[in-house]
Amino acid sequence: MLTDEWIRETCLALPGAEEFFKEEWGSTLYRVGGKYFGMRGRDNEGREILTLKCDPALAEEYRERYEQIVPGYYSNKSHWNSFLLEKGGLEKEFAAGMIRHSYELVRRGLPKKVRDELALLEE
Numbered sequence: 001m002l003t004d005e006w007i008r009e010t011c012l013a014l015p016g017a018e019e020f021f022k023e024e025w026g027s028t029l030y031r032v033g034g035k036y037f038g039m040r041g042r043d044n045e046g047r048e049i050l051t052l053k054c055d056p057a058l059a060e061e062y063r064e065r066y067e068q069i070v071p072g073y074y075s076n077k078s079h080w081n082s083f084l085l086e087k088g089g090l091e092k093e094f095a096a097g098m099i100r101h102s103y104e105l106v107r108r109g110l111p112k113k114v115r116d117e118l119a120l121l122e123e
Contacts, residue, residue, distance in 0.1 A: 015121035033110040043073040048085040052102035
């Protein structure tokens, strides 16, 4: 099971990752360089979700393969997926890879100066 603590530890282990609580959404967001790569909250039906950025081709493939993965809640449906956490069944290794994938997609879009600063954190 993907617990809040596991999600938090996995996200914050990434270089430069930050966590903050967005009061108006009632959600915890994870960001790098000021851009968010993950959101842990609830959808409009009250289901527990983790929303992550994803390559559009992969996003569609994962939605077809896993019933626990749906188009991103309150996000661009082509580029974001939401994991329905209550359904369970997703291995931690897979979820950790998706968190890293989301982080890397966002990181690549940051200004070069910020990417260079993040690279220094990895050394």
